[in-house]
Amino acid sequence: MNNDLNHPRASDIRVDLLLIATMIPEGSRVLDVGCGDGALLDYLRREKNVDARGIELSPEGVKKSVAKGLSVIHGNAEEEISHFPDNSFDYVILSQTLQAMTRPDRILQQLLRVGKRAIVSFPNFGNWRVRLHLMLFGRMPVTKSLDYPWYSTPNIHFCTIRDFVNLCRELDIKIEKSMAVNSVGGRMGLNAMALTNLLATQGLYVLTRE
Amino acid sequence: MTMNTDETGEDDGFAEVVTLGKDAPLRLSSGETLSPFNVAYKCWGKLNKTKSNAILVCHALTGDQYARGKNPITGKEGWWPKVIGPGLPIDTDKYFVICPNVLGSCSGSSGPKEINPKTGEPYGLDFPVITVADMVSAQVRLVDYLQIEKLFSVVGGSMGGMQVMHWAVNHRNRVKTAICIASTWRHSAQNIAFHEVGRQAIMADPNWYEGRYFEKKDNRPHAGLSVARMAAHITYMSEKSLTSKFGRNLQDREKLTFGFDADFQIESYLRYQGISFVDRFDANSYLYITRAMDYYDISVEFGGSLTAAFEGTPVKFCLMSFTSDWLYPTSESKEIVRALNAVGAQVSFVEIDMDKGHDSFLLDCPDMFNIISGFLEAEDDFSERDRS
Numbered sequence A: 001m002n003n004d005l006n007h008p009r010a011s012d013i014r015v016d017l018l019l020i021a022t023m024i025p026e027g028s029r030v031l032d033v034g035c036g037d038g039a040l041l042d043y044l045r046r047e048k049n050v051d052a053r054g055i056e057l058s059p060e061g062v063k064k065s066v067a068k069g070l071s072v073i074h075g076n077a078e079e080e081i082s083h084f085p086d087n088s089f090d091y092v093i094l095s096q097t098l099q100a101m102t103r104p105d106r107i108l109q110q111l112l113r114v115g116k117r118a119i120v121s122f123p124n125f126g127n128w129r130v131r132l133h134l135m136l137f138g139r140m141p142v143t144k145s146l147d148y149p150w151y152s153t154p155n156i157h158f159c160t161i162r163d164f165v166n167l168c169r170e171l172d173i174k175i176e177k178s179m180a181v182n183s184v185g186g187r188m189g190l191n192a193m194a195l196t197n198l199l200a201t202q203g204l205y206v207l208t209r210e
Numbered sequence B: 001m002t003m004n005t006d007e008t009g010e011d012d013g014f015a016e017v018v019t020l021g022k023d024a025p026l027r028l029s030s031g032e033t034l035s036p037f038n039v040a041y042k043c044w045g046k047l048n049k050t051k052s053n054a055i056l057v058c059h060a061l062t063g064d065q066y067a068r069g070k071n072p073i074t075g076k077e078g079w080w081p082k083v084i085g086p087g088l089p090i091d092t093d094k095y096f097v098i099c100p101n102v103l104g105s106c107s108g109s110s111g112p113k114e115i116n117p118k119t120g121e122p123y124g125l126d127f128p129v130i131t132v133a134d135m136v137s138a139q140v141r142l143v144d145y146l147q148i149e150k151l152f153s154v155v156g157g158s159m160g161g162m163q164v165m166h167w168a169v170n171h172r173n174r175v176k177t178a179i180c181i182a183s184t185w186r187h188s189a190q191n192i193a194f195h196e197v198g199r200q201a202i203m204a205d206p207n208w209y210e211g212r213y214f215e216k217k218d219n220r221p222h223a224g225l226s227v228a229r230m231a232a233h234i235t236y237m238s239e240k241s242l243t244s245k246f247g248r249n250l251q252d253r254e255k256l257t258f259g260f261d262a263d264f265q266i267e268s269y270l271r272y273q274g275i276s277f278v279d280r281f282d283a284n285s286y287l288y289i290t291r292a293m294d295y296y297d298i299s300v301e302f303g304g305s306l307t308a309a310f311e312g313t314p315v316k317f318c319l320m321s322f323t324s325d326w327l328y329p330t331s332e333s334k335e336i337v338r339a340l341n342a343v344g345a346q347v348s349f350v351e352i353d354m355d356k357g358h359d360s361f362l363l364d365c366p367d368m369f370n371i372i373s374g375f376l377e378a379e380d381d382f383s384e385r386d387r388s
Helices: A015-022 A039-048 A059-067 A077-083 A104-114 A128-137 A161-170 A193-199 B132-145 B159-170 B189-204 B206-211 B222-236 B239-245 B265-278 B283-295 B306-310 B330-342 B358-362 B366-379 B383-387
Strands: A029-033 A051-056 A071-074 A089-095 A115-123 A173-181 A202-209 B011-020 B037-044 B054-058 B096-100 B151-157 B175-181 B316-322 B346-352
Touching: A015 A039, A015 A089, A015 A115, A015 A173, A015 A202, A029 A039, A029 A077, A029 A104, A039 A051, A051 A059, A051 A077, A059 A071, A059 B346, A059 B366, A077 A104, A077 B330, A089 A104, A104 A115, A104 A161, A104 A202, A128 A193, A161 A173, A161 A193, A161 A202, B011 B132, B037 B132, B054 B132, B054 B159, B096 B132, B132 B159, B132 B283, B151 B159, B151 B366, B159 B175, B159 B283, B175 B366, B189 B206, B189 B222, B189 B283, B206 B222, B206 B283, B222 B265, B222 B283, B222 B358, B306 B330, B316 B330, B316 B358, B316 B366, B330 B346, B346 B366
Parallel strands: A029 A051, A029 A089, A051 A071, A071 B346, A089 A115, B054 B096, B054 B151, B151 B175, B175 B316, B316 B346
Antiparallel strands: A115 A202, A173 A202, B011 B037, B037 B096
16 A cells, blocks of 8 residues: 555545545546535646546535636536536546436446546445445444435445446446545555455546447 | 725725727727727726736626725715625735726716717717627727736626626637626527517607707606616516515505505515616616627627637636526526536636525625635735735
8 A cells, every 4th residue: 555645745635535636647637526625626736737627516615616726617417517528538537426426327428428537436335334234233324424314315326346347347338447445545455356345445446438 | 096095095996087099999890980989997906017917897787887985976885895895805905906887888988978079969879889899899998008918807797797708708818717797698588578678668758859868958768767677677686585575565555555556565666776777877878788788699700609609718717697597597607617618618607596686796695705706816826926
């Protein structure tokens, strides 16, 4: 594990975002779908001189992003992304948002239509804590990072790492790089699917078109 | 340039009327020319050494150059007192702020009320029909006169936003950033329809005299102009704000009068809006400016394609719309945003949740204030340099 990843410097961005940032080359064109307060885009712009754009649903997030000087538009990701032209970005990021999409399959296709590569991270519903919770209590898991009851959660399409990999295969999406991420956002040195699907808290994938 | 201060010692700006275009006539969209022409403007703050801190503020249909400070015509406060000023979103301690009165209006810039230099009489309907593009052309001449090569920002709401878009599209190298609030890229059939009602009300007034009312002693088309304002005023508010403000409440009475007095508060309110408007606005100006707005469509010079209008733009945009604005609804701002995204332009957009309708941009709206100040601050790279 790269030590720097666990010790963000002056930037102060979340460890999982820093992990995404390390995968983006200098000077890329980047769209962050669901960019929140713009922390990742701001970091990428300052540290990697990227041409940064964002889409964000919450007005609070957009306001904070705009105040950072970022070009961010307010709107629903699934609708707004369809208005960007093909191949307009080198990287399109969808961080911790896939599970909130109405149609995760369609958004993956959209990400790879507007971007040459997509970086997608999502919570792994195959994690052993989730499985144990469901087995022991017979109730939908509510975890620290996903603390909504089932009836009001915006996270309507959970999947496991195995589900995600299968979907990519069905959609002819090539997985260029995959990482298992632990609960503090650090990279785990796991390779075997069964183990990854059991131990990882998040999956982090770099995707491209076949 | 000398600055005046008001009683409180605050920067109350500097106002003047300049005569331009004596040697170089202003060529209008109609093909006609104006030479010379006047531009009345007011400004606040100080232009820095590099002339890189100038912000042009564009007013709406019935606005004027008195965005901040006391309006000498009405005696009332300016129309954007919480936006422009020291420490405010358009910070006059940092920026040099210019607000011109648009061509065709009636606060000192050339318009139907002003004297035609060729005849020595007021223009009336001899004033050429102007467009938003012409308003901007006159502003370009003003900015030239002030020897400013590039504006740090152009900012405006409603018709002000139309001027902003026009600057950004047709004078893209003279604008660094653009803030367009509660506006659109072309007037819709519904927008034109409401304006036509207003114009017909004015022209149906027997005191309009084919636009030559200024020749009469006391007769002015006040009834027509007031009806025009009443109809327009409804479009500036939301159904929800009308209901919560007035509902079906009666005006100073216990029961219906079974007559045509203003029984309801909303009637009384609209009548007041109409009557108070005629004292400060010229009926012919109302015809000219509504016409200019109806002719507005920034895509028209680009074969009807908005994306073609923005292709390769170096301008950084910030757009805002209001959830309750049905005059220039969010969908129209979004069309601009999508066209800008399609050409890879830098654009931010926020739909602000506010229930006061189109007029929200003139009201106390902290979200709008924060976005303006955040956007400008992030782009401002001269303040630090100037201080050090």
